[in-house]
Amino acid sequence: MNMKNGLVVMVVDGGGRGSALVDKYSQSKKVKKILAVPGNDLMGINTKKPVKTYPDLKTTSVSEILELCKKEKVDLVDVAQDNGVEAGLTNVLVSNGIKAIGPTREAGQIEWDKGWAREFMKKYNLPIPEFRVFSSIDEGIRFLKNSKERAWFVKASGLAEGKGALPAQNNKEAMQRIKELQKFGKASEIYLLEEWLLGEEFSAFAISDGESFKVVGFAQDYKRVNNFDDGENTGGMGCSSPPLVLSKSKIKDQISKIFNNTFEGLRKEGRLYQGILYMGGILVNEQIKIIEFNARWGDPEAEVLIPGIKNDFVSVAEAIIFKKLKRLKIELDNKSRIAVAGCSKGYPADYSEVKGKRIFGLNKIPKDLKLYSAGIKKDGKNYLAAGGRLFYVVAEGKDVIEAREKAYGAMSQIFIEGNNLHYRTDIGYRDVERLNVKS
Numbered sequence: 079m080n081m082k083n084g085l086v087v088m089v090v091d092g093g094g095r096g097s098a099l100v101d102k103y104s105q106s107k108k109v110k111k112i113l114a115v116p117g118n119d120l121m122g123i124n125t126k127k128p129v130k131t132y133p134d135l136k137t138t139s140v141s142e143i144l145e146l147c148k149k150e151k152v153d154l155v156d157v158a159q160d161n162g163v164e165a166g167l168t169n170v171l172v173s174n175g176i177k178a179i180g181p182t183r184e185a186g187q188i189e190w191d192k193g194w195a196r197e198f199m200k201k202y203n204l205p206i207p208e209f210r211v212f213s214s215i216d217e218g219i220r221f222l223k224n225s226k227e228r229a230w231f232v233k234a235s236g237l238a239e240g241k242g243a244l245p246a247q248n249n250k251e252a253m254q255r256i257k258e259l260q261k262f263g264k265a266s267e268i269y270l271l272e273e274w275l276l277g278e279e280f281s282a283f284a285i286s287d288g289e290s291f292k293v294v295g296f297a298q299d300y301k302r303v304n305n306f307d308d309g310e311n312t313g314g315m316g317c318s319s320p321p322l323v324l325s326k327s328k329i330k331d332q333i334s335k336i337f338n339n340t341f342e343g344l345r346k347e348g349r350l351y352q353g354i355l356y357m358g359g360i361l362v363n364e365q366i367k368i369i370e371f372n373a374r375w376g377d378p379e380a381e382v383l384i385p386g387i388k389n390d391f392v393s394v395a396e397a398i399i400f401k402k403l404k405r406l407k408i409e410l411d412n413k414s415r416i417a418v419a420g421c422s423k424g425y426p427a428d429y430s431e432v433k434g435k436r437i438f439g440l441n442k443i444p445k446d447l448k449l450y451s452a453g454i455k456k457d458g459k460n461y462l463a464a465g466g467r468l469f470y471v472v473a474e475g476k477d478v479i480e481a482r483e484k485a486y487g488a489m490s491q492i493f494i495e496g497n498n499l500h501y502r503t504d505i506g507y508r509d510v511e512r513l514n515v516k517s
């Protein structure tokens with residue numbers, strides 16, 4: 079790569095995760111400017127380098143993105159979003175001589191094909207729930223009629239914007255869920271029935287250059303729309319890091335072993351993994367089981383983990399591309415962080431009435447906090463709601479209690495006209511409770 083200062087970096091994502099990446103790349107002395115595809119309207123605000131967004135490009139517009147890279151002489155692309163991975167964006171960029179991180183389509187199959195991923199995990203003896211893969215409605219229903227009663231998760235095998243996993247309390251409900259799953263079309267032509275595991279969930283992240291790997295962080299996503307994990311599942315209402323449930327070294331060892339065996343398995347299958355791998359795990363009696371792998375940073379996990387990485391991000395990307403990760407020391411600041419998602423009232427169901435309404439108070443967020451935008455449009459001086467998850471406020475502290483106080487202090491300054499802002503007021507509660515019990 080052109081090692082002189084003045085690199086042009088492209089980030090392929092448009093949400094809070096992309097905003098966190100743009101912010102981090104902009105802090106690199108080696109970077110001159112950033113292109114974000116599609117990006118969002120706030121990405122350039124408070125960012126150290128100029129950011130150009132491409133709202134009309136999709137993350138799957140492979141040939142257009144390639145042309146843009148050539149035209150703008152892009153030095154490095156970070157393929158940060160799942161649909162882009164599935165579309166083979168990294169493959170096309172790399173085969174055209176453009177430096178890119180993010181898994182190839184083949185390595186990313188671990189996310190975009192959950193049936194394949196489970197068979198892979200089974201083959202390499204990774205800890206997983208019992209599962210079965212089906213390719214017709216009748217097949218699954220017949221299986222359930224002859225199975226003992228139990229609680230299930232019914233899952234689309236393909237990408238379904240994080241909404242393709244449906245819980246079922248018993249066999250009868252599972253049969254209904256199989257039918258409901260058809261709304262995902264092609265993504266659910268193949269689907270899975272999985273044993274419903276009970277335990278505390280967490281997210282763990284490791285980067286790999288195809289030869290070695292480094293674990294770079296842990297977090298806990300708060301997925302339900304309302305306080306105390308009530309209501310519908312969402313893309314993520316907030317996040318805390320690091321989760322105290324993983325404090326024991328025995329548990330961290332299990333995570334390292336899982337990543338090691340996963341990357342080794344992928345290598346054996348001829349699917350070199352170069353980029354970040356996300357494990358969604360669940361602790362059942364201090365034993366980890368894998369819920370899923372994702373071929374990207376989590377969103378909103380990225381928002382709490384990326385700010386804590388002290389390395390220059392271009393150097394991290396170069397280590398991945400040139401397979402020099404073994405020699406790179408990943409430096410973490412080990413602070414606690416909380417991200418709170420500000421959403422349009424109604425999300426994840428219908429929030430169309432909030433679209434276009436003005437958001438106030440974003441400029442009141444203290445400078446030591448981060449504002450990562452997602453569904454916000456800028457119209458002159460006004461900030462307008464333009465999606466479900468609109469923005470994330472991220473605060474840091476010596477522990478989750480301090481981080482949370484700062485995050486909610488800032489959130490209390492923000493409003494949407496007509497009282498249309500919704501956010502959870504309990505992000506981080508699991509660890510706040512743990513700390514309160516201790517003291």
Ligand code: AMP
Binds near residue numbers: 233240273275301370
């Ligand atoms: P996924 O689409 O695989 O990310 O699943 C979404 C959410 O469903 C996960 O974050 C878990 O909360 C839940 N989930 C999925 N599979 C299982 C399972 N086998 N047991 C318990 N919970 C699950």
Ligand code: GLY
Binds near residue numbers: 378
């Ligand atoms: N935080 C959940 C996800 O990124 O899939």
